[in-house]
Amino acid sequence: MAEESTQHYLRSSDVNDKLVSSIDNGIIILDAELKIHYYNKWLEIHTSIKEVDILGKSIGDVFSNINIKTLQRKISTALRMGTPTFYTASTSKYLIPIAINQLKVSDFEHMRQDVSIIPFDVEKKLIALIITDQTNMINTHNLLEANIEIVKELNNELVKERETIDERVLLVKINNKNTITDVSHAYLELFGYDKNDILEEDYFDREKLYLQGELKDELLFHMQEQKVFKFEKITTDSKGKEFWLLNTIVPEYDINAQHIGFIIFAENITSAKLIQEHQEKLLANSRTAAMGEMISMIAHQWRQPLSVINTIIATLKIKKELDMLDNETIDESYTKIEKTVAYLSETIDDFRNFFKQNKELKLITIDALFEKSTHLLKSEMEANDIEYILEIDKDIEIATYQNELVQSIINLLKNSVDAFKENPHENQKITVKGYELSTHVTIEIIDNAGGINEEIISKIFEPYFSTKSKNGTGLGLYVCKTIIEDHLKGKITIRSQDIETKILIELPKKLHVQKEI
């Protein structure tokens, strides 16, 4: 019974009125002529218009912004169908102008509204307009739209970049099972393959001809460790033509940082490799030429000790014939010959060492370096009356490929000696200076052998360029430059004024060696 009376009480109370006046919606009841029959509290507060002041008035007279034709159409459609029609905030913005002054939605002057037009009493042709504030929703929607635009733009940029990469970068993607999953257009074009020829193939199977042994092991090790790895290797196009590629393999991760495979970026270094091969040939040629020069130097070097041995033997012979040969003379002669032969042997060792390609960095002082370099040249300098002055700060150490540097220094000093031989004069001097800077060591080789013409000085390091009237291969200075700049990561420059020529060599104190591939 209690329940029934409660229900009865609720039904008989003015619950609708109470609710309608307190809900967060605007409600207007209109007839077919658009006259206002009801205007709820919410609207009174939001528009500062009292219901009593507008009852019976046409809504179009109260709110001049309303398009009467459209409203009438919507009302008659709702009454005709018996179901609601609508205004939506996204297209119609608002029906009743309600000013808003919230900071966060300051883009709008008026509240954005969804309006449902509900048939209220079909017989009396009354409809209810239910107005819902959608300002925040529309504001959020607009913000979202703006952000979507930004995302779209970014996406477009990404797509463009992806296309550029596809067109220009040689790229192969593989999954964790080493199956090729994608390959760039640039790659297909360079090697003349169809995508279907490559996709789904095993990467190592495809490359087995040129990817084996230590290189393969090292690559697999880096892949297992998910580390970036660079390697050079040959590959072939669809017609079997060989290309040199510098590959960089980079692990690929998905959005959740899960490792999904690898991307192999490749750079076509075939041209660079050809140049390198050409350079190597040139270097080999120059080494042969230098060897010839060395042999002539050794011959020069040996002449004097050989004549010493000759003299000792001749003396021994004469003394024997005159019966004057005693044990003491024999012992003395042996010792002398032994010493001289040791000297000859040492000269050969030096010669051999200079032409041994050493691949290990050695720590050496600059003055020891020049001591070694001039060992074979000293007698030639003396014979040609050339003064050799060393002004090297003591204990300057350098870690480098010693033999290659010695070969270059001999070459440079030999050039000076040859220049003096072609243009002899008084007061001939070769001065070598060496000093230390924070990361580099600087060596100056200065001679006064006549200088170099301004017109040719810029070409002096080019291959097959020679100023020598005879026996010049034109490779000496080119090889020096290649060794000092490419192998030893230094710099060589030449300057000349009047009869003086100065060669300046800068070398890193410690050569940072790139891993040989």
Add this chain to the structure above:
Amino acid sequence: MNPITLTEDEKDVLQELMNVAYGNATAVVAEMLDAFATLSIPNIKVMETSALLEEFQSLKGSSYFFSTQAFVGEFSGESAFFIDNESAQNLSTHLELESEDDLDDAILELTNVLTSSLTTRLAQEMDTEVRFSLPSISKVPLGEIANNQTFKEYSQVIVIDTQLIFEDQKINGEIFILTKDGSIEWLKNRLNIILEALM
């Protein structure tokens, strides 16, 4: 899950119900637009979403106005209304609309009228009720429709495809009623109840 299909009998009943509903809708649209309009006899199919997307692709024209409206109840789903750019502009001229927003509003009204009159009548015939939410509109290039989340929600759809044709103006629109599997089953049951009553 096996796709639900409608038998020929079920389709016939639905077709009849639709014809009644569309007769009603035609009259409302004609009145609303103050022009003589006809709706072509609706073509009813139950199809997979992927097939529906192909159907959309076959619609001609570069860009479409695409509006949707949800309806809820025992029979629930969403309607999708397509009107091509040219038809939309003709509609705008006919209604003497002043702005793009007014045109959007008119298209939404058309969507609402078609959805409401169709589903309300259908619901009445099947002894149930439906309620409608506000329709929403977007102007999308056809190519992007396949990305639209709306369609991904449905594995199968009942497609009730009809053309709205005006006598004087070239205005063509197509409406599709999309319902989820549950509603299709509910509809199938209701159609069978009606069928049994008819026997």
